[in-house]
Amino acid sequence: xxxxxxxxxxxxxxxxxxxxxxxxxxxxxxxxxxxxxxxxxxxxxxxxxxxxxxxxxxxxxxxxxxxxxxxxxxxxxxxxxxxxxxxxxxxxxxxxxxxxxxxxxxxxxxxxxxxxxxxxxxxxxxxxxxxxxxxxxxxxxxxxxxxxxxxxxxxxxxxxxxxxxxxxxxxxxxxxxxxxxxxxxxxxxxxxxxxxxxxxxxxxxxxxxxxxxxxxxxxxxxxxxxxxxxxxxxxxxxxxxxxx
Amino acid sequence: xxxxxxxxxxxxxxxxxxxxxxxxxxxxxxxxxxxxxxxxxxxxxxxxxxxxxxxxxxxxxxxxxxxxxxxxxxxxxxxxxxxxxxxxxxxxxxxxxxxxxxxxxxxxxxxxxxxxxxxxxxxxxxxxxxxxxxxxxxxxxxxxxxxxxxxxxxxxxxxxxxxxxxxxxxxxxxxxxxxxxxxxxxxxxxxxxxxxxxxxxxxxxxxxxxxxxxxxxxxxxxxxxxxxxxxxxxxxxxxxxxxxxxxxxxxxxxxxxxxxxxxxxxxxxxxxxxxxxxxxxxxxxxxxxxxxxxxxxxxxxxxxxxxxxxxxxxxxxxxxxxxxxxxxxxxxxxxxxxxxxxxxxxxxxxxxxxx
Numbered sequence: 001x002x003x004x005x006x007x008x009x010x011x012x013x014x015x016x017x018x019x020x021x022x023x024x025x026x027x028x029x030x031x032x033x034x035x036x037x038x039x040x041x042x043x044x045x046x047x048x049x050x051x052x053x054x055x056x057x058x059x060x061x062x063x064x065x066x067x068x069x070x071x072x073x074x075x076x077x078x079x080x081x082x083x084x085x086x087x088x089x090x091x092x093x094x095x096x097x098x099x100x101x102x103x104x105x106x107x108x109x110x111x112x113x114x115x116x117x118x119x120x121x122x123x124x125x126x127x128x129x130x131x132x133x134x135x136x137x138x139x140x141x142x143x144x145x146x147x148x149x150x151x152x153x154x155x156x157x158x159x160x161x162x163x164x165x166x167x168x169x170x171x172x173x174x175x176x177x178x179x180x181x182x183x184x185x186x187x188x189x190x191x192x193x194x195x196x197x198x199x200x201x202x203x204x205x206x207x208x209x210x211x212x213x214x215x216x217x218x219x220x221x222x223x224x225x226x227x228x229x230x231x232x233x234x235x236x237x238x239x240x241x242x243x244x
Numbered sequence: 245x246x247x248x249x250x251x252x253x254x255x256x257x258x259x260x261x262x263x264x265x266x267x268x269x270x271x272x273x274x275x276x277x278x279x280x281x282x283x284x285x286x287x288x289x290x291x292x293x294x295x296x297x298x299x300x301x302x303x304x305x306x307x308x309x310x311x312x313x314x315x316x317x318x319x320x321x322x323x324x325x326x327x328x329x330x331x332x333x334x335x336x337x338x339x340x341x342x343x344x345x346x347x348x349x350x351x352x353x354x355x356x357x358x359x360x361x362x363x364x365x366x367x368x369x370x371x372x373x374x375x376x377x378x379x380x381x382x383x384x385x386x387x388x389x390x391x392x393x394x395x396x397x398x399x400x401x402x403x404x405x406x407x408x409x410x411x412x413x414x415x416x417x418x419x420x421x422x423x424x425x426x427x428x429x430x431x432x433x434x435x436x437x438x439x440x441x442x443x444x445x446x447x448x449x450x451x452x453x454x455x456x457x458x459x460x461x462x463x464x465x466x467x468x469x470x471x472x473x474x475x476x477x478x479x480x481x482x483x484x485x486x487x488x489x490x491x492x493x494x495x496x497x498x499x500x501x502x503x504x505x506x507x508x509x510x511x512x513x514x515x516x517x518x519x520x521x522x523x524x525x526x527x528x529x530x531x532x533x534x535x536x537x538x539x540x541x542x543x544x545x546x547x548x549x550x551x552x553x554x555x556x557x558x559x560x561x562x563x564x565x566x567x568x569x570x571x572x573x574x575x576x577x578x579x580x581x582x583x584x585x586x587x588x589x590x591x592x593x594x595x596x597x598x599x
Contacts, residue, residue: 023510024508024513059515060515060593061593062591064559080557082548082550082559082592084591112592114593115508115513118422118423119509121509121539122484122509122539123484123508123510123511123596124510125596125598126511126512127511144597146598148512155513155595157546190561190581192583193558199556199557200556200558228581228583229581230561232561234593
C-alpha cells in the first residue's frame with residue numbers, strides 16, 4: 001500500500017494498492033472530491049504526493065472520473081470521462097476537467113499502470129492466462145477478453161455484446177475465469193451509450209473480489225446495457241486480498 | 245564592424261553607399277549596410293516577412309509598454325562579431341524576443357517579460373550525426389517551458405575548421421522526448437540532403453524559453469559524420485515507438501495532430517498519446533508503417549479514447565493493430581467498444597492482447 005502524504009484537493013489521505021519494479025508501477029484505488037470545495041476550484045490539475053515512488057517520471061496513463069449525482073439528465077445515470085495521468089517526482093498527477101462539477105461529488109478510479117519512458121528493449125508477450133466469464137445472467141454475453149497475470153499485478157480487458165443483469169434487472173454479477181483471488185479492486189464500467197447529445201460516458205462502479213465481478217447497471221438498462229459495454233483495468237495482487 | 249579611433253571621424257552618422265555610420269558610447273562605428281542576399285530561400289522569405297511584421301507591431305504599443313521594453317533592453321546586450329557589446333533598444337528587444345516566440349508558434353508579447361538571465365547551456369550525454377540519423381541523447385530539460393533550438397550546417401569538407409556561419413536553424417524549438425532529440429527529418433527537410441560520411445557538420449544549440457523568448461548561451465559543436473556516436477562511439481539503439489513519421493499511405497485523409505505509441509521492454513505493456521480527427525464515415529484510420537526497428541513487435545492493443553467533438557468526453561475503447569515484418573508494416577486505429585467520436589484523443593497505458 002502507498003498512502004498520500006499530501007494532496008491539493010483538501011481531502012484526507014488516500015491509500016492505494018501499489019506494485020512497482022524498475023519499468024512499471026501499478027496503482028489501484030479510488031477517492032472522492034467535492035467539486036464545490038475551494039481547493040478543487042483553485043487547482044488546474046490534481047496532485048497526490050507520496051513519500052516516495054519507484055518511478056521518478058512516467059509515460060502517460062489514464063484515470064477515470066465519474067459523477068455521483070445523475071441530476072436531471074435525460075436518462076438518470078452517472079457519467080464521467082477518462083483523464084490523463086502520470087507520475088512526476090513523488091507525485092501522482094491527474095488532469096482536471098470541470099465539465100462534471102455540477103453533478104458531484106466526483107469519484108476518481110485509479111486502476112492504472114505507469115511505465116518508465118525511453119525503454120529500448122523488446123516487448124515480450126507474456127503472462128496471458130485463459131479467461132472468460134461464468135455464472136453470468138443469460139443476457140450477459142461476453143465479446144472480447146484478455147487477462148494478463150504477473151506476480152505483482154494483473155491486466156484485464158472484457159467487452160460485451162449484451163450486459164443485461166439478472167432477470168433483465170440492474171444487478172450484474174458473474175465470475176471471471178482465471179482471475180486471481182488476491183485481486184480486490186474497484187473499476188469503472190463504461191457503457192456504449194449511443195445517445196450523442198450527452199457529454200461524457202455513462203459509467204457504473206464495478207467491483208472484483210475473489211474472482212467475482214459485480215456492479216449495478218444504470219437505470220435505463222435498455223439504452224445502456226447493450227453491445228459495447230466494457231471494462232479495462234490494471235490491479236495489484238496483494239496477499240492480504242486473498243480470500244481463499 | 246569597425247570602431248574608428250580618429251577624432252576626425254567621431255561626429256557623423258548616416259548611410260552612404262554600402263556603408264552606415266552610427267554614433268555609439270565608444271565612438272562612431274562603421275558597418276556594412278545590410279542587404280538581403282539576392283537569392284532568398286522560402287524559409288528566409290518567411291523569416292524576413294515575420295521580422296518586418298513584428299517590427300511594425302512596435303508602433304502599436306502604448307507608451308508604458310514601450311517604456312517597459314526599453315527598460316528590459318538595458319539588461320540585454322547584443323554581441324557584435326568583434327565581441328563588443330552592442331547597443332540594444334526596446335524596439336530591438338521587442339523584435340528579438342517575439343521572433344523567438346514566433347518560431348515556436350507563440351503569439352506576440354506586447355508586455356515586456358520579466359528579465360531572465362540564467363538560462364543554462366544545453367547539456368547532453370551523446371549524439372549521432374550519420375546519413376540516416378541526427379539524434380541527441382541524455383538531454384535534461386531544466387524547465388518545462390524550455391525548447392531546444394538547433395542550427396546546423398550542411399555537411400562540409402573535412403578540411404573546413406570553422407563552418408558555423410553556414411549553419412541555419414533546422415530545429416526551431418524542439419521538445420526533448422525522454423532526454424532524446426531526434427531531428428533527422430527536420431535536418432533533411434531544411435538542408436535538403438543528408439550528411440555524408442567523413443564530412444563535417446557544424447552545430448549551434450541552445451535553450452529558448454517559449455514563454456518569454458529569452459535564450460540561453462549557445463553551445464557550438466562540430467561533428468564528423470559517422471555511424472557511431474560522437475562521444476562514446478556507440479551504435480544508436482532506437483525505441484520501439486511508432487510516431488507520425490512512421491505512418492505512410494494513410495487512408496481517408498484524417499488529421500493526425502499527435503501520434504506516439506510505444507512499447508515497453510520485456511513486458512506486454514504499451515503506452516499511447518494520439519490525437520486524430522476523422523472527417524469521413526469510417527470509425528478509424530489505417531495505412532502503412534515504415535522505418536521501425538526490427539525489434540518492433542506487431543500485435544493488438546486497446547486504449548481508451550476521449551471524444552473532443554460531437555461526443556465530448558465520451559469514452560470509446562480503440563483497437564491499435566500493427567503488423568511489422570521485414571521492413572514492411574501496416575497499422576490500424578479503430579473504435580471497437582463504447583461511445584465513438586471521430587474527433588478523439590487516445591491515451592494511456594495498456595497491454596498487448598493475445599489474440
